[in-house]
Amino acid sequence: MGVLSILHSPQPTPTESILTALLQELTTISIPFLLVLDDYHAASSREVDEAVGFLLDHLPTQMHLVLTTREDPSLSLPRLRVRDQLTELRAADLKFTVPEAENLLNQLMDLQLSTDHITELQSRTEGWAAGLRMAALSIEEDHDAERLLKAFSGNHHFVLDYLVDEVLQRQSEVVQHFLLRTSLLDRMCGSLCDGLMRHPECSGNEVLLELDRRNLFVIPLDPERRWYRYHHLFADILRRRLLDHIHASELSELHQRASRWYEEHGFEIEAFHHAIEARDVERSRRLLTGNGMPLHLRGAARMTIRWLDSLPVKELDARPELWVYYGSALLIAGQPTGVEGKLRAAEIALERAEQDDGVRDLIGWIAASRATLASLSLTDQQDAAEPHLHAAEAAMQVSQIEDKTEDLVGLIAPVRNAGIREPGALDQVIHQSRRALAYLRPDHLPVRTASAWMLGVASQRRGDYDEACEAYNEVIANSQRMDHQLMAVMAMIGIAQIREAEGRPDLAEERYREAVRRSGNLPHPARKEAELGLERVQRALESGSKANGIEPLSQREMEVLQLISEGLSNREIAEKLYLALDTVKGHNRRIYEKLHAQRRTEAIARARELNLISNPTKPH
Template sequence: MTIPIISTKLYMPPPRSNVVIRPRLSERLNEGLHRKLTLISASAGFGKTTLVSEWLAGCGQPAAWLSLDEGDNDPTRFLTYLVAALQTIAANIGKGVFAVLQSPLSPPTETILTVLLNEINTIPDHFTLVLDDYHVIETKSIDDVLTFLLEHLPPRMHLVITTREDPSIPLARLRVRGELTELRSTDLRFTPSEAAGFLNQAMGLNLSPVDIALLESRTEGWIAGLQLVAISLQGHKDATSFIKSFNGNHHFVLDYLVEEVLQQQSESVHAFLLCTSILDRLCGSLADAVLLDPSTSGLETLAYLERANLFIVSLDNDRHWYRYHHLFADLLRQRLHQATASSKGDEGRGVAELHKRASIWYENHDLEIEAFHHAAVANDVDRATRLIEGKGMPLHFRGAAAPVLNWLESLQTAVLDARPSLWVAYASALVFAGKLNGVEQKLRAAEAALQGAELNDKTRDHVGHIALIRATLAVSQHQVETIITQSRRALEYLHTDNLPVRTATIWTLGYAYHLQGDRAAASQAYTEAIGISQAIGHNIITIMATIGLGNLQEADNQLDLAVDTYRLVLQLAGDPPLPVACEAHLGLARISYERNEMDAALQHGQQSAQLARQIENTDRFISCEVVLARLKLAQGDVADAAASLAKTSQLVRQHNFRHQMPEVAATQVLVLLRQGNLAAAAQLAQTHELPGSLARVHLAQGDTAAALAVLEPMRRQAEAKGWEDARLKVIVLQAVALHEHGDMDRAVQLLGEALLLAEPGGFIRIFVDEGIRMVGLLSEAAAHGRMPDYISKLLAECESGLRPAPPAKTLIAPLSERELTVLQLIAQGLSNREISERLFLALSSVKGHNQNIFGKLQVQRRTEAVARARELGLL
């Protein structure tokens, strides 16, 4: 599901026919185009938005516009609208980003911005992006987005920010670099000539120069104040007397003038202004729904307000959507609260009713996030609760986890206890936000609130949802029995129409079957989950279940099919990808390794590790590190592979990822065998009960009978369970063991069986990794005429892998401790004099050490010494 885009937020206010031309400011804005940022910062009523919109209309450069409101404090919503604004000038920009932003497991913001900036950089023309009313943003992470954006701004992009207060971004650094143009209150104030043009031409007054000068002095060129004065003067015959009696600072003047303006309006217009002030933007039908006054037409009243210049701004060219001047709206809301308090004796009740009506209108127009906002402001808990539950898809499943959590956190415990569904939604939203630590507490509170309640369809559904959340928590810990128990309980209690939660439950059940080794049941569950999730738009479950199918296909040795499935996951995960895409990259890394495509394996392995580390409380990066260690081992870098696995093993123990230890230990056994440390390899295989690894140890020890005794029951188990991957691995190892044992016929027979299983998937490393022993066995099979083309390819890969490295040179004498220290400083680029100062040695002594080092390394100069030392592992 996607966040609905309110298109009016993306409209640049159209030029006004009676605007005051301000060439001095337009020139400043034009000059700033070669810098990164233009900041227009001033208090309300200084014409910031009008200035920018009029300038852009005449500068001849494409522009994207985003009008910000308080709802944009959610980072996901902000980025969604940012991309939508950019798409008004380049339709294809950020399409992949949208899918990522709708997911609860979106990648870090910098990753998203990096992809977006790369796409922006493809726009051929210079353009401007305007963020209007940035002062409504109070979220630090959005300030961080803006900082990152400015730091890496493409050269053809210019950013304009209008705001009432300076944003929390490094403005000082931008000033020093010459990357900032600033317009502030002193710049924006009307000059006497501009004030005269505004009052007499734009507002249609006929004031004397003396009256204009007095007004300009009293208002200090404040545009909103002048506008209010002009509107008030339209109802006074003696303008001069009114101007002379006018005094006070901006705030008091504004209060007085708003009263003057409102008092001159009809009762119906006055009521319209007050009641619709609760809306961030309004149209005729929305205004009608809020007022519930059949005698007043919202459309006609909006048209009158625009003609009367009563602080209303058109948001589109069709004159359908409008908003009030922000300061005017603030004051209208203040008077609305005063009016409801005095008339009802209970401040806020009338305002809450207006918000409730707005909520109903938004819901009827399928804008449920906005509907929820007004219900929450109205403190209409029942309505907000129903909106959270959603029409078939909970609200926090659709990119609104942050506002839902914020509202739930504001409620008192008694309110939550009276509505167990809110406790359940609270826990579910926490899971979506990745905040797992407090989930169980909320679930227990939900269960306590449900105690004694009648067990009907609704309460049963709550019980089922609680079970699903517990199953999801168990998935992160690979707790099979808990997953199955809670998933089955969820399916037992969940309502049949609750498809989003039931689909998630089917996936958790499939995951548990997968862990148990029941691949048929897992495949059936994944397939069912994909079918339902695609139908209802539950993207994250579609991705997770598709990953599961790819794992099963890989395990069945259907590598081509698995590759296609993993690539489909990457498409679904968007660009930049969701962190869960690490599983697809990991699968592709394993398959690339098996096919001896080492560059591709390394690339996918590194991408998988990077994405996996973005997920909190996950062990997936462990499997990534194991694959990367296998790559190092295959390339002959045994020491690096051993060091990497030692670090990974430490992380497993540190994070208590015990279920990952067998995978790590099995690879460590391979390293120990390569190092010739058979005793340590045997101990590790026995400690972690790794029969395949133990068979390898027996082979290394020359005890082929013991190896065969271990492998035979492994093969029977794999065949009984239909585990094709395990069957292939054990058959290859059995063939090697039989060959070593002297049973050539049986060895060739089993190898032929393995070749038949492996050839369709393009397996290579499963044979090559057996080393020199496999060369003889393959040659024997070739002599028997078995699969000559495949064997020929495998023999070529084996010989390539076994080709000895160039003989390493050795030192004619070891370096002393002091010589090693000098060598390290040489490698750091220090001169002889710098080394003498660092080590408190005479310059002649340093030169002597240099000569000794060069002689022992058999080189002539510094660069050669450093290269030689690295080759020998001295640096």
Template structure:
């Protein structure tokens, strides 16, 4: 169970043995199981929760329970608890989504609900999900999410909602579709028979039928009203006289009965009830801390209250945690505020001090969010701030955005100006809740407030944090220069102990340098971020930095190192959000493409795209799909590449992503040239000023000098940068152009340089994509024994371009094998030949261990051998390796 989950919220209240049987309502609930939703909507004290817990105890259907409260209005927190409730039925349900919820940019609620609903469809039995006290939820995104869930709910799931007010769902539509069962005030009211059972058998009052009818009439069957009346009657010698004087509508009855109940309690019990009403949940030691120096222990008093039926509800089977009936708790709080001299000796209660005692207890017991909330309620700004900062990892970094935001909004400008840290925290919370337009005004307020403070370590740290937040905003806007300038200011000023902000800022700096093509600086920043995040335990930033390092290595043409770095990132993810791994899969896809393993490239593109879609990262979806287009082109699938490219163009237009148009157009030019559409290719290349594309168009048109001039000018333009992959592409294209121009010696010399640079990275596709002219040039190089092993590798790859892999295998081995090996089987066989274990092969190819073993069996069968050593020997004999 997630440590941030309060497990008592997931416990189904135990059905009490002395409860009044509600057979008519139980039958109504049973009859509605075929519908999507059962809505139990009624005022406080009508027995909604009791009814549902009684029904579940006897309905022979699996059930999950979630008790809701005000703090659950954060959509991510709400969904976290929904999944936690469902995991009481199926332990692994929603694990991936819980990881996504911890990511820096979680996907939208609807996206995660789709994934959750897909998982629920695999549950093999019918079950009920109960959301108790839904009236505590007033956030529209949650209402929309529940509406979406109801409209797409799998048939094995049934939702039950108890609430004091109707939720903002399309109830009329659900009624029209016969997907709604409703139980309301009129249904829940005790009739005379049920009231007789309750008052005379459960409460043992022995009232006459006349008195019971009178009480039912005056309370209108309101269960809590009857219960409160019954408690009051216990202290009267003449119940009939009491009932005659018992008048008024619900609100007056409520005040009157609470007064009557409280008057019959001892001074100690009243004092305990009032003081502990500030607590949402109660346990013995927490009550001891709040009450301070009481004659009885908190646990003894809680057990006494439960036995006395004083509106206290156990939250676990061990009777450790309790809560007051919500209505009772509200009234106690109201009385606590209205009348502060009810305690022994008429000493007024210091409510702020009660909250401070509760805050101290919660902090000692590692409930940091609750400790913060009570400090905030006490008005202790200094303590609340300290708890908010959370020893280096602020509370809003740990899911407490709603209570932190609520507190900061409640503070006066004077209070914030007196403590600029609060302005900075406010800006940080707003940036995390995607309210980006409101961030800068808070930062300006923080800077204005800091003018009146002496510059010391604390104020310098605030200056650094302000800059770090601005760097984050610039990252979202892709303003590279601002990312760098603000990040450098941040790192210069942030305290060395503020590892959370320092690490994230260093990683952002690496991203900015990488985008600028300053790869040495990017590697330095990523390496530093990896070191700091590893020592501080910030796994997400560490993974993102490792992936960033892999990107820089790939741009330096160090493909083997980049490959291992991406794999390292994937191995590190464990319980961290897998969504942050999409860049690793994308990087691996590019390398597999370059190594001409097109099937593996597509496999990793699909993984990257899937993860990017989960967090709705449109930018990354476009990047992955552009690689997909190139891979389809390499496989000769012109129609498929054209279709995917058109989809990308629509997304770019839809999201107004002007910054991606040039890159998309560059890929489109490649497709147009293969299709022979020179006019449109030329237009695109000129419109978007694409030097390499223009050179290719000139080459296709026969304008050799123009092509060379275009490439030389572009090479000089980027020569000061460290993007070696782009420069290698330019030089390889220039090699082909020189060859066409008849400059054979120059062409071969440049090819030699290119081969020397490309060999360590095992570049293949970069040569293959230049087509027949490159093949002819490589034949000449091979004839002249220029790097013969590498040129032979490339020429063999050209041969496989002409004949599919299976066809080639059939042609060579048809006389030797009963059945040819597939491409994946050849790949596995090669790794066996390299001495890799099944586990190593599984990790290298990102496939299950059982899948590797299955490949082994088929390879052995086709080669007609029994063990690995024989398979390798036979493969060498047949020249398969």
């Protein structure tokens, strides 16, 4: 009896009998073929899954079964994987890459979008094919890709209608409740969801695993599937509906619960974020303080600035430390032009406070911030400090990196070897750095270290080598305690340069070598500076051993000698190195004395003989 006859039989027939008859007919087909079950999730049930499982166990060799489904079917997928009888195409495989998106949008739909527009759309949709298609239809509708990109989110009407009709409204009330309330999280795990839901009907971990199994726009963030996030467009619509469905007080309570969970589990920046969203000023302030290491020094500078921007002045005046954090966060974010106003506001607010250890520490922090501003403001014209701050700010804003500490170091460090055109500016750096170190708590290591380094830089420039070395040694000691290699390397380079200037290449070599070792793979110009310094002093030591008692030249003397060999006049050398003309003449005199030369030509010839300078390139 054929399968159609069985299906038309008036008596109910066991499913296995129907499938057996079907398989017998399928075996008569001699060529390979596919059986496709589309939208399998819509038909899936225990009986259907059992029937498909039976079919899989008895498939003819020429037959392949294809299932398309939005969620994992309740079949023995692990067994099929082990037997190498399963090929899977999942969301990650179906995501459109940028070239594929370009082919869809420009080649197939002829939208003629720029590469930047395509890249932005691919990022916004995370390669989701339906999302790209809806974006393309929207562009066709109003022909304004630029405007669409600015507004395109899960709340765009095409996306909203699709996700609400096809996804959200098909879920149970319990699942919708879970989705809406957890949507305020940027990432989530089972325990966090439990803390947020308070009295969940089932554990957050079970719900997340089920959502993942059903491919409900949740994306695992680790191989163990402990942490997840929602697809960006899905999160957009969930958050919008959350705002429409709950009272502001309930939303605040949800953020409070999230903040408490994150704090209890050591995620202080996330706890700070949710405290801000809960509009809990006191809790936000406490979390920002960070148990002695404020969060804006640990990667939350922009978040700190946004929060402080939102507070009324009276809230800041009532908590003077927030003004100090404000100025410090602006520095870390590369916005020095706005710092001084915050520092002045902090000082006014502190006038009414009793000068205890906490207030003294804030005074020290204000001084450290001013030392940074003074270091950034060093320039050739005394009245050009403010424009120089604007230039520094513009330079730091080129990078998208939030923490601009390395940029600050890079902008301050080059002035070490410049001439002293602004003794007043140097005095300001030294005064404020000393004041900072006098007031800051001994355990306030990040700000103490920065202050000590700026004091070392300024003292080195002014020629006060003893104070510079003392400051640099504090930087090295503090950096070891904080495991901050960059500042330690910069301080070692500073000491090495001082030893060079003192005519002690042997001591300079030790410090340069240690700086190279400590720098490791540090992606910063400091490593290259240390390597060049080591090469320079090694060359000086080698030439000194060949020079029959000739005294080694200092680093500055080597620089002047090189420029002499290039044919620059004394005045040109003074302008290039930012030195006074008399200073250059003094260097010349000591160079001649050390090289036993009477004039420039003799000094150049002797220097080349000792390999202190390179020989000129000969023409071909």
